[in-house]
Amino acid sequence: xxxATLFSTSPHGAAAPPWPAMSLAQAHxxxxxxxxxxxxxxxxxxxxxxxxxxxxxxxxxxVFYAAHAFGERIFIVHEDExxxxxxxxxxxxxxAKDLIARGVQPGDRxxxxxxxxxxxxxxxxxxxxxxxxxxxxxxWWSESELIYGLKDSGATAAVFDAQRYVRVRDxxxxxxxxxxxxxxxxxxETVIGQGVVELERLIGRPQDWAALPAVGxxxxxxxxxxxxxxxxxxxxxxEPKGALASHRAATTAILATLLSQARSFLRRGETPPEPxxxxxxxxxxxxxxxxxxxxxxxLNLAMAxxxxxxxxxxxxxxxxxxxxxxxxxxxxxGVPAIPWQLLEHPARAKYDLSSVETVSYGGAPAAPELVxxxxxxxxxxxxxxxxxxxxxxxxxxxxxxxxxxxRPDSCGPATPxxxxxxxxxxxxxxxxxxxxxxxxxxPHVVRGYWNKPAANAKSFQDGxxxxxxxxxxxxxxxxxxxxxxxxxxxxxxxxxYSVEVEDVLYTHPAVMDAALVPIPHHILGEEPGAVVTxxxxxxxxxxxxxxxxxxxxxxxxVPVRVVIRREPLPRNxxxxxxxxxxxxxxTAPTSTSDERPR
Numbered sequence: 001x002x003x004a005t006l007f008s009t010s011p012h013g014a015a016a017p018p019w020p021a022m023s024l025a026q027a028h029x030x031x032x033x034x035x036x037x038x039x040x041x042x043x044x045x046x047x048x049x050x051x052x053x054x055x056x057x058x059x060x061x062x063v064f065y066a067a068h069a070f071g072e073r074i075f076i077v078h079e080d081e082x083x084x085x086x087x088x089x090x091x092x093x094x095x096a097k098d099l100i101a102r103g104v105q106p107g108d109r110x111x112x113x114x115x116x117x118x119x120x121x122x123x124x125x126x127x128x129x130x131x132x133x134x135x136x137x138x139x140w141w142s143e144s145e146l147i148y149g150l151k152d153s154g155a156t157a158a159v160f161d162a163q164r165y166v167r168v169r170d171x172x173x174x175x176x177x178x179x180x181x182x183x184x185x186x187x188x189e190t191v192i193g194q195g196v197v198e199l200e201r202l203i204g205r206p207q208d209w210a211a212l213p214a215v216g217x218x219x220x221x222x223x224x225x226x227x228x229x230x231x232x233x234x235x236x237x238x239e240p241k242g243a244l245a246s247h248r249a250a251t252t253a254i255l256a257t258l259l260s261q262a263r264s265f266l267r268r269g270e271t272p273p274e275p276x277x278x279x280x281x282x283x284x285x286x287x288x289x290x291x292x293x294x295x296x297x298x299l300n301l302a303m304a305x306x307x308x309x310x311x312x313x314x315x316x317x318x319x320x321x322x323x324x325x326x327x328x329x330x331x332x333x334g335v336p337a338i339p340w341q342l343l344e345h346p347a348r349a350k351y352d353l354s355s356v357e358t359v360s361y362g363g364a365p366a367a368p369e370l371v372x373x374x375x376x377x378x379x380x381x382x383x384x385x386x387x388x389x390x391x392x393x394x395x396x397x398x399x400x401x402x403x404x405x406x407r408p409d410s411c412g413p414a415t416p417x418x419x420x421x422x423x424x425x426x427x428x429x430x431x432x433x434x435x436x437x438x439x440x441x442x443p444h445v446v447r448g449y450w451n452k453p454a455a456n457a458k459s460f461q462d463g464x465x466x467x468x469x470x471x472x473x474x475x476x477x478x479x480x481x482x483x484x485x486x487x488x489x490x491x492x493x494x495x496x497y498s499v500e501v502e503d504v505l506y507t508h509p510a511v512m513d514a515a516l517v518p519i520p521h522h523i524l525g526e527e528p529g530a531v532v533t534x535x536x537x538x539x540x541x542x543x544x545x546x547x548x549x550x551x552x553x554x555x556x557x558v559p560v561r562v563v564i565r566r567e568p569l570p571r572n573x574x575x576x577x578x579x580x581x582x583x584x585x586x587t588a589p590t591s592t593s594d595e596r597p598r
Contacts, residue, residue, distance in 0.1 A: 004126060007595055008207065009336055013067060018182055018269075019267065019268060019269070019402045019406075020267045020268075020402070020403075021266065021267060021268060021269030021270075022069075022266055022267065022269075022476075023188050023476070024267075024397070024413060024476050024477065025476075026266075027263045027266040027267055028263070028416045030266060030327055031259055031262055031263060031266070031416075034374050035403060037055055037056075037255075037258075038053065038055070038255060038258075038259045038262070038416070039053075039054040039055060040052065040053060040054055040417060041053075041054040041417060041532075043443075045225060046105060046225075046446070046447070046463075048462070048463040049339045050098055050417075050441075050442065050443050050463075051416065051417045051442070051443070052248060052252070052417055052443040053252065053255045053417060053443075055255070056085070056251070056254060056255040056304075056540065057223055057224070057251045057254060057304065057439070058247065058248050058251060059128075059222050059228070059247035059248070059251060060125065060128035060134075060222075060228055060229075060247055060250055060251065060300075061128060061129060061218055061247070062251070062299055063251055063254070064092065064128065064129065064303070064473050065218075066084065066303065066304050067085050067088070067089065067303035067304070067306075068085060068089040069085075070085040070086075070350065071084065071085060071086050071408070072084045072085075072086055072306075073085050073306055074308050075087075075302075075303075075308060075309065076118045076121070076206075076308075076309050076310070076311065077087050077308065077310040077311065077327060078117065078118050078310075078311045079361075081118060083118050083206050083207075083209060085303075085306070086210060086211065086212060086215075087206070087209035087210035088121065088209065089210075089215050090209055090210065090213065090215060091122045091126075091131060091142070091203045091204075091206075091209040091212060091213035091215065092121070092122045092125040092126045092393070093126070093212075093213075093215045093219075093544050094126075094202070094203045094212050094213065095122055095123060095126030095199075095202070095203060096126040096127070096128075096129035096130040096219055097124075097130075097219055098197075098202055099126060099127065099130040099132065099157060099180075100219055100220070101128050101228045102157070102179075102180050103156075103179070103180075104132050104156060104157055104180070105132075105203045105403065106130075106131035106132065106220060106226070106469075107131070107132070107133060107226075107227060108132045108133065108155075108156045109132065109133045109135045109154055109155040109156060109157075109160070109230060110123070110126075110127035110130070110132045110133070110134055110135060110155065110156070110157045110159070111135045111136075111137055111149065111150055111153060111155035111157070111158040111159070112124060112127075112134065112135065112136045112137060112158075112159050112290065113137045113139060113141075113146055113149075113158060113160045113161070113164040113165075113168075113372075113597065114160065114161040114164060114184070114290075115139045115161060115163070115164075115288075115313060116140060116285060116288060116289050116294075116311045116312070116313070117161060117184065117185065117311070118206045118311070119159070119161070119184045119185070119199060119206075120289050120290075121289070121299055121303075123159040123182075123201070123296070124136065124289075124299075128222070128228060128247075129218060129219060129220070130219065130220060131220040131221075131222055131226070132157075133228060133229060133230050133244075134228065134230070134269075135149075135153045135155055135229070135230040135231075135242070136229075136231055136232075136234065136289070136290035136291075136295065137149040137150070137232065137290065138234075138240075138288075138290055138291075139161075139164060139288065140288075140572070142167075143167050143168055143171065144456050145240070146164065147168055147171050147174060147175065147411075148239075148240070149232060149240070149242075150168075150175045150178060151174065151175055151176075151177075152240075152242060152450065152451065153230055153242055153450060154177040155175070155177060155178055156177055156178065156179050156180065157178070157179065157180040157181070157182070158178060158180075158181055158182070159182040159183075159184065159199065160181065160182070160183055160184070161183075161184055161185045162183065162184075162185050162186045162187050162190045163185050165181075165186075165190070165196075165389060166190060166191075166312075169191070177310050180195075180246075181195065181196045181197070182192070182196070182197045182202075183196050183197070183198055183199060184198075184199040184200065185274060186198060187494060189278070205287065211443060211457070213346040214355070215565050216242075222247060224245070224246065224247050224248040225246050225248060225319070226246060226247055226249070227244055227245070227246060227447070228245055228246055228247040228249070228250045229244075229245045229250050230242045230243070230244055230245075230450055230567060231243050231245070231291070231292050231295075231390050231532075232390070232578040233390045233391070234572050234576055238586040239454050241449040241450070241455055242449060242450035242451075242452075243390050243391050243446040243448075243449060243450075244446055244447045244448060244449070244450050245444075245446045245447070246447065248443050249393045249443060249444045249445065249446060249447075250300070250393055251296075251300060252302070252393060252417065252442070252443050252444035253296045253297050253300065253393060253394045253395060254300055254301050254304050256395070256398070256415040256417065256418075256444070257297065257301055257395070257398065258275075259415055259416070260398030260400055260412075260415060261400065263398075263400075264400045264401035264402070265467050267401065267402060267403060268402060269531075270423075271357075275305070277306060280328065280330065281302075281305065281306070281307040281308065281330050281331070282308040282309075282310060282327050282328060282329045282330050282331070282355075283298060283302060283307055283308070283310065283329065283330070283331045283332070283333070284310045284312065284320060284323055284324060284327070284329040284331065284333075285298065285309050285310060285311050285312060285333070286312055286315045286320070286332065286333055286338060287333055287445065287575070292388070292390050292393055292394040293394050293395070293575075295389075295390070295394075296393050296394040297394040297395055297579065298333070298349075300401045308582065310323055310327050310329060315338055315341075317342055317345045317347075318347050319565070320332065320342065321342065321345070321347070321348065321350075321351040321353060322351060324351065324353050324355065324356060325351045325352045325353065325355075328355040328404070329355055329356060330355055330356060330357045330358065331356070331357060331358040331359070331360065332356060332358075332359055332360075333359065333360035338359075339359050339370060339374060340370065340512050340535060340536075341536075342412035343370075343373050343374070344378060344535060344536040344537065353377070353378075354378075356378055357378075359374060359378075361582065366448065367473075372571050377542065385399045385404060385410075385411050385412065385521050386398045386399055386411055386412055387411035387412070387469075387479065387481060389465075389467060390446075391445065391446050391465050391467075392440060392442075392444055392445055392446075392465065393444040393445075393446065394444075395442065396414060396415075396418055396420075396440055396442070397411050397412040397413060397414050397415075397418075397580050398412050398413075398415065399411055399413075399419075399478075400412070401410025403478075405558065407478055407502070407574070409472075409479045409480055410474075411479050411480070411481055412478060413477045413478050413479065414440070414442070414477070414479070417442050417443055417444070418440060418442035418444065419440065419441040419442060420439070420473060420479055421438075421439050421464075421473075422434055422435070422436040422437065422438055422439070422471055422472060422473055422478070423436050423437050423439050423466075424436045424437075424592075432472075432473055432474055432475045433472055433473075433474070434472060435470055435471070435472045435482055436470065436471070436472075437466055437467065437468065437471075437485060438467045438469045438470070438471035438479065438481070439461075439464045439465065439466055439467065440464065440465050440467060441463055441464045441465070444462075445463065445465045446465075447522070448460055450578050462532075466510060468484060468485050468486065469481055469482075469483070469484055469485070470482040470483045470484070470485055470497070481499065482497050482499060482500070483497040483498055483499045483500075484498075487516075489516065489517075489518045489526050489527075490507050490525055490526055491521075491524050491525065491526055491527055491528065491556055492523075492524040492525065492556070494556050496516075496528050496556070496557050498515070498517075498528075500515045500553070500557070501516045501528060501530070501549060501553065501557055501559065502515065502516050502530075504548070504549050504552050504553060505530060505548070507534060507552075508540065508545060508548045510516060510534050510535060510536070510538035510539060510540035511532050511533075511534065511535070511538075511540070511545070512532075512533050512534060512535040512538075513532065513533035513567075513568060513569045513577075514530060514531070514533075515531050515532075515534045515569055515577045515579055515582055516528050516529070516530050517529055517530075517531065517582050517583050517586070518583070519560065519561065519586045527560045527584075528557065528558070528559045528560065529559055529560060529561045529562070529563070529586045530545070530549075530559035530561070530562045530563070531562075531565065531569060531582045531585060532545065532562060532563070532564055532565065533564075533565050533567065533569055534564060534565075540564070541564070542561070542562040542564065542573050545559075545562045545564075546558055546559060546562060548597040561586060563582075563585045563586070569582070570582070
């Protein structure tokens with residue numbers, strides 16, 4: 001389960017009319033009507049009947065040329081480097097032509113192993129222009145994990161920054177398919193192997209990119225259903241799997257996000273504004289580009305809309321506030337701890353943060369107090385949430401504005417090109433309100449896992465993705481995630497949904513982050529244990545947190561132990577809490593608690 005939460009300021013100061021002004025179905029019908037921006041078409045793709053956007057980009061190559069049209073507008077800011085859309089495009093095209101000249105064929109995998117750098121989108125889009133499959137690898141991975149990704153994908157070319165290159169340099173000979181290695185940001189201490197191409201010698205440093213040859217025509221023809229990307233799942237509980245997506249899948253999120261924003265206006269009784277190509281938009285990027293949220297929901301949307309991206313190597317609150325002030329950033333993002341750190345930081349008053357319009361965060365539910373605090377910090381504000389996975393090419397549902405206010409425990413409905421259903425253990429579709437596994441279908445669902453036939457048979461059926469999330473749908477189609485199937489704690493035959501208990505913990509005024517994990521019990525099987533992070537300056541003890549849960553939930557759901565931490569909970573690069581690590585905080589099998597169901 002991956003949740004991305006959006007908090008955005010509203011430009012509307014007037015009193016709102018009664019809500020909703022129209023039903024969800026009416027809003028979708030109006031937005032997708034013939035001739036509308038979000039008009040749909042029905043296609044046969046791989047033998048399946050799929051609804052897809054008729055307008056808008058259908059390939060990463062189309063997104064690339066849309067971005068190139070913004071010319072001299074600044075696209076990427078990284079430390080003291082400022083790169084225009086045109087400079088980026090020239091560098092990406094030069095890299096694409098070099099890949100082709102070195103024998104990269106359509107469908108070859110080109111791996112990227114870099115932190116967030118200006119060279120990252122250059123390599124990603126260069127691979128797409130060459131007709132190759134861009135294969136981002138997790139920059140947080142260890143030596144063995146990176147080698148696994150190179151071997152599993154069969155990458156024929158790879159682009160590294162110096163840190164990742166040094167990490168794997170001595171084992172690259174194990175990657176039999178790897179024929180070409182590129183290196184960027186090398187240091188004087190970096191020992192470079194034979195045959196490695198220094199990217200700076202090929203395209204120059206970022207400040208030189210604008211002097212490269214003009215972009216020109218695409219070097220290869222790319223079709224919407226051609227394979228485009230291979231992103232690896234987070235692999236928190238099993239070996240990472242490469243999720244293979246088409247160009248259409250990789251670009252579907254762009255119009256899906258814009259439609260969801262327009263829907264909020266219609267539900268409010270207002271006319272959605274026309275996009276302003278000259279509007280000042282700037283994102284402070286605190287999430288990795290090597291995951292689908294950073295790439296598809298952020299990078300691709302920024303390229304299509306002419307948004308400036310400010311890259312941070314690592315989120316640090318005061319440095320972030322200085323960048324927000326300097327760049328007049330309109331959006332920031334990350335895990336919930338990021339806005340908390342900004343709100344609670346003692347130096348916050350020193351910086352002008354009034355430009356911020358949206359704060360996105362994911363990986364955990366947001367405490368209601370966080371939304372209230374952000375409303376105070378950024379007046380006339382709205383908030384929302386969404387749900388998605390690597391296998392859905394980022395966010396599949398969006399939940400914004402008043403819809404989120406009225407259904408704060410929902411992650412929203414699917415956009416019109418997507419479908420959802422809830423299925424029981426026997427494969428039967430459940431009626432509204434029934435809890436079962438969430439299945440999803442649409443043009444943004446990946447084709448399957450790379451070279452994993454057993455995993456494909458388990459996770460995909462007739463184009464439907466079995467998400468592994470327990471959920472329910474209401475009568476209008478809004479989705480409510482109950483838990484991950486594997487995260488359900490079974491205590492003496494009673495199911496405890498971790499999300500339910502975590503949501504209650506988040507309502508405590510001292511709690512900033514929370515996770516529920518199973519504690520082995522020799523009679524009951526499992527019992528719930530909680531790990532929480534407190535807000536800066538806040539105080540709470542184990543007894544008061546257990547009492548807080550007991551006041552709202554059945555006694556058998558009350559954590560038998562609560563571990564309190566001052567540091568953030570451990571997360572992977574996609575923002576998911578690493579519950580396997582938290583389990584180690586609890587001693588193995590215990591029977592000290594009451595053995596009767598509580």
